[in-house]
Amino acid sequence: MKIGGLIIIIVVGVILIALIGMVARFWFGRRRASRDWAAANYPKLKDVGTVKKLTILPLIDWNTKDTNLTGEPGVSYLIRADDATILFDVGYNAQNEHPSPLLRNMETLGVSVSEIDMVVISHNHLDHVGGMGHQQGKSFGLSGQPTEIGNIPAYVPVPLSHPTARTIVTEKPQTLAPGVATIGTIPRQLFFLGRTPEQSLAINVAGKGIVLIVGCGHSTLQRIIDRAEMLFDAPIYGMVGGLHYPATASREKKLGLPLQSIFGTGKWPWTPITREDVRKAIKYLKERNPQLVSLSAHDSCDWSIEAFRSAFGEAYQDLIVGEEISIG
Numbered sequence: 001m002k003i004g005g006l007i008i009i010i011v012v013g014v015i016l017i018a019l020i021g022m023v024a025r026f027w028f029g030r031r032r033a034s035r036d037w038a039a040a041n042y043p044k045l046k047d048v049g050t051v052k053k054l055t056i057l058p059l060i061d062w063n064t065k066d067t068n069l070t071g072e073p074g075v076s077y078l079i080r081a082d083d084a085t086i087l088f089d090v091g092y093n094a095q096n097e098h099p100s101p102l103l104r105n106m107e108t109l110g111v112s113v114s115e116i117d118m119v120v121i122s123h124n125h126l127d128h129v130g131g132m133g134h135q136q137g138k139s140f141g142l143s144g145q146p147t148e149i150g151n152i153p154a155y156v157p158v159p160l161s162h163p164t165a166r167t168i169v170t171e172k173p174q175t176l177a178p179g180v181a182t183i184g185t186i187p188r189q190l191f192f193l194g195r196t197p198e199q200s201l202a203i204n205v206a207g208k209g210i211v212l213i214v215g216c217g218h219s220t221l222q223r224i225i226d227r228a229e230m231l232f233d234a235p236i237y238g239m240v241g242g243l244h245y246p247a248t249a250s251r252e253k254k255l256g257l258p259l260q261s262i263f264g265t266g267k268w269p270w271t272p273i274t275r276e277d278v279r280k281a282i283k284y285l286k287e288r289n290p291q292l293v294s295l296s297a298h299d300s301c302d303w304s305i306e307a308f309r310s311a312f313g314e315a316y317q318d319l320i321v322g323e324e325i326s327i328g
């Protein structure tokens with residue numbers, strides 16, 4: 001056999017072995033995630049308390065109020081829950097800039113880093129931890145160069161480091177501040193990206209109920225609601241953030257490929273998210289009669305956003321960088 005033929009056989013063989021490995025990882029990983037989900041029975045979070053006032057200011061997301069603010073296919077929200085000020089995720093910073101779009105938007109919106117009492121990271125994906133370098137390095141960062149945030153707590157879903165913050169892995173549901181809890185991580189196996197534990201925040205607003213704040217929503221809307229209903233007696237009042245519904249288009253494309261439709265779904269790569277998936281999720285949420293629904297455009301397409309808007313009517317609010325959502 002000629003050398004050229006041998007090389008082709010070796011290359012095809014290596015690709016085949018890699019593909020079989022990925023299929024096996026996905027298949028076993030999905031089974032493990034299902035087992036973990038079934039085994040995760042938590043008691044009610046009785047000590048969580050309530051807040052009188054909750055505001056959510058998107059600092060990073062896809063849509064912005066005006067051209068002075070930078071939009072990204074990533075997430076960072078400033079949450080003020082009575083006296084606690086929480087930075088939920090730290091954006092994408094795709095070009096590893098300093099100051100990052102997050103820091104620039106904070107300055108434009110008059111938000112100081114020193115106001116932040118704690119950081120919560122939903123999951124270790126580049127659009128939530130501050131870029132590819134942080135995702136791969138298992139860390140998070142607000143900008144392209146180290147940013148002083150002091151020795152504040154950072155609640156992370158998997159071990160992630162930070163030069164100064166005290167990182168605490170919050171696999172199990174727990175109270176983080178009066179009226180503020182993490183619902184704990186819910187694992188999802190993604191075909192290319194592997195096992196992805198993701199946590200969401202639950203804020204108990206007095207006289208209203210639980211407002212869920214979600215990063216990418218890989219866990220699925222249904223499981224996030226199921227977990228919240230396991231933990232709280234109060235009704236689901238609202239759901240704000242990313243739910244990963246790129247049903248007709250993807251914000252991120254490379255070589256014409258719709259990356260979000262292929263990479264983040266928890267399905268086989270050839271069975272992307274459908275309109276029917278979105279309709280089912282809307283029905284599930286609508287059965288709780290929420291009074292606030294706001295879907296991030298960073299990982300959902302315009303079709304899905306319009307579907308949510310028309311399903312929830314007055315309860316629907318656009319999620320826009322620079323436009324504060326206020327409850328209570």
Ligand SMILES: [Zn+2]
Pocket residue numbers: 073074075125127128215216242298299
């Ligand atoms: Zn995301």
Ligand SMILES: [Zn+2]
Pocket residue numbers: 123125216218264
């Ligand atoms: Zn993600």
